[in-house]
Amino acid sequence: MPAARPRAVAGERRLTFDRLPPREEGAALAGTPWGEAWLTALTERALDPARLARGRRYAEGGRVDAITVTPGLVIAYVHGSRPRPYRAQVRVRTLDDDEWEAFLDAVAERPGHIAALLDRQLPEALLEGGVGSPLLPRRGDLLPFCGCPDTGRPCKHAAALCYQTARLLDADPFALLLLRGRSEQEILDALTRRNAAHAARAAAEARAARDRDPAVPQGVRATKALSRAASGLPPLPALLPPPAHPGHPPAFPAAPGGPDPYALDQLATHAAARAHALLTTGEDPVGGLTLWQDAVRVAAARPGSGLTAATRTLYSSLAAAAGRTPVDLARAVAAWRQGGPAGLDVLEGDPWDPPAGRFDRARPLLMAAGLAPFRPWRNRLTHPVGHAQLRLGQDNLWYAYESEPDADDWWPRGTADPDPVAALTALGPGLDPAELPPEPPHH
Template identity: 40%
Template sequence: MTGHDGDAERTFAALPPAHGRGFAQTWWGLAWLRALEDAALDSGQVKSGRRIARAGAVGAVSVRPGRITAVVQDRDRTAHRADVLLAELSAEQWDRLLDMAVERAGHVAALLDREMPPHLVEDAASEGIELLPGLGDLEPKCDCGAWDHCGHTAALCYQVARLLDQDPFVLLLMRGRGEHALLEDLQDRSAAPVEEAPEPEGVDAAEAYAAGDILPPLPETAEMPEKPGSPPSLDTEAPPGPGVDPVAVRHLAARTAVEAHRLLADALRRPSERPAAVLGLTAAQDAVRLAVDAPDPALTERLADGSGRDPQSLAEATRAWRLGGAEALSVLEEEWAPSGDTLARARAALDSAWDEDERPSLRAEGNRWTAVDAPAQVRLGRDGRWWPYRQERERWILAGPAALDPATALSSAELSSAEPQR
């Protein structure tokens, strides 16, 4: 399928027409498409690009650091050169990313299996390194003269989503490092000897006393710790007091350390980079948040009781929290009826998401649209995003993160429903 022009550039042969509605099947491929769909000012151009890509009108795709390129044909066979730019990581960011990958061997093993592990992306983000593109990161350039994403650059992005599904190293090459160079660098770092820390030098007591009237300089500001600290051990000979559960206390202390680390990291960011705070959680919602990483089944059972849920409902709620926090949990458990402008925007989004001959049959009920011929559903959140759901044993399960486009969300739900459930 691929040819190699050195490790710094890869050329992928033109792909055949895409059948069905979805272009991406992996979570990282869908994240790539969300970066396109969230940033495009003209949804009509995105729709046009999807149609062009589905028709197989995107030529061979060249991938190199910071840029992807292809020749894209219009319906009248007019050819246009389309480029999409993505910022490369700096040398310092690559050093931090590779050091982190060496410490977590599972990341490298997953990449070699052509998988993009979520923890790799999360760990990189905690180091200030964004691997997947975000809003506005995909910069379009096309000889058709459009200043924003046109149908040609959108078609190129849809085609690259299919390539990313097959090989996440394509994304790393766009970020500036080819597969062979990256793996060699990882191997070198893994084999590098560990340097012993030098012995601290002491100071003669008499000299220190004689210089006691000279104030030493203030210490440097402490750096942000790389990860949350560990709470003190509760392993003592004293038995716990009445009503005190050591497992629950240990879990709450660990979660408090994680939350304190997150709050400190947010406080050190510029105001424009700080995420919106999660405020006003009910006791039942907070129980779900705590249950996400609960280490003990007995503790999980108590959290289920405290949140008014049975164990299966709690498992579905924690899955929703992992995928989208409080907003995803609200969409899972709350059914509401859009009205006025909200309903009009929802209907417009549904009408424009598909070509007329490809529009699926959907049954509407409140904020939920269910596919008539598939165990798939999309739900509209109060923030205007669409959430994919699949039917499993007569229950609706959140199938993935939210999307701005209902077609992307429904495709994610259908792909998830088609996979064998374990």
């Protein structure tokens, strides 16, 4: 992997990179094919390995100042044993116009090459001589010079500059392209013009093919197709059948300082499921949700029930965006998992008076199951000790809640059920009426 790109000040055909820090112990001298080729060209030309070794130590010690790259030239000041630094430079042959045209044609032929350049990568197919002329320097391509009295080629100062330049090329291959004669903007502008010309040629060829073959359907201008006076137009093609299930999003790699891959995967999965529902039913399953409801939905979709470090971070950010606390969100998530939007309404909605019928039949059903007589209030039935509660939702389902005895801190438990006894099964043991105080007499 190339190193992080050093900060550069860019001119029209000039890049000045900040002074690179000392190289970390054990780090490779170059991490890309183009960086390695640069060092190979340096070592093959060198006449004195000892000078190279000293230059490498200078580079590793951070003795090379800011590096300026222009077409055919790399320049920097290098600090040696004397107080005053020496001006070192390396010259490289630039490509002529024909060689650049061959290179740009090779890049434009494959969209993957353009994408790689934008990602500051050089595909191997572009590095060698198959595109007209090799980008990588070869033996004899690097011509080092220095203002020091050493007559070696290269001296240790010029060698240090070469080693640091390899690190720059690792991080930004456009520096290599600039050395060969073209700036980043010139290359991107030339590729844009080639893409436009290619699209124009493709459109002309398509028109010519339609003219030669009457069987090829003719196009219709959008203004004509959408006008009220349009008539005699062919029918629209049949719609493709919808897929059986939402598509799977691509894998998102982790990157230092980048977004959480799991969060990206979760958002992409939600978007795919929402798009599939719209396509198959014409209805948006989450379009009517409030900000708070959608925050609860997103949090509830995260698997597991434990609050891991990643989950706590997610809960904190979602709760802050909705103006609530993480505890509010955790309680709401339990309600959402219990019954979706209806479960959240049961948690946060006001108590209400249900009509006679299902609510009145619940207490006899509970007593027939050997449970204590729950105390009714509005749409709620509460255990005499106060640690279990049933709430009847507007959907006529029963929702179980649990709290510490003698506390008013109710948390949803289990799954909503039309049977009040079945809804209580999520609370487990501990509802034995023998352990409860007698119910006070009713007057």
